[in-house]
Amino acid sequence: MSLEDQLKKLFPEHQVSKEVEEIAPTSTELFVQKEPLICKFEKRKGKPITIIEGYSGSDEDFKILAKELKTKLSVGGTFKENCIIIQGDFRDKIMQHLKVKGFKVKRVGG
Numbered sequence: 001m002s003l004e005d006q007l008k009k010l011f012p013e014h015q016v017s018k019e020v021e022e023i024a025p026t027s028t029e030l031f032v033q034k035e036p037l038i039c040k041f042e043k044r045k046g047k048p049i050t051i052i053e054g055y056s057g058s059d060e061d062f063k064i065l066a067k068e069l070k071t072k073l074s075v076g077g078t079f080k081e082n083c084i085i086i087q088g089d090f091r092d093k094i095m096q097h098l099k100v101k102g103f104k105v106k107r108v109g110g
Contacts, residue, residue: 030061033104036103037054037105038106039108049086051083052086052094055082059082062084063079066079
């Protein structure tokens, strides 16, 4: 017995819709600046963090960028005082992702 037949037994009144739902694209256009973003590595309380700063667009765009980076890298992080703080040393991956987005990135420290 197929899954469709099982569902028909459970919900006999349900009518199957033939319409296709359109999914809105989740990608947003970010302000790309001429000056490079600064990507640096620090240790705070003995734990490594990566800091991205120097964005001159709106804070909302920078927060969207922070969320994209955190989900892409599957790590924790935050947006504080006009900089993105990512847990761990992910400078290379972050720089590569930002270059794909069209940003210029400058590596600082090490």
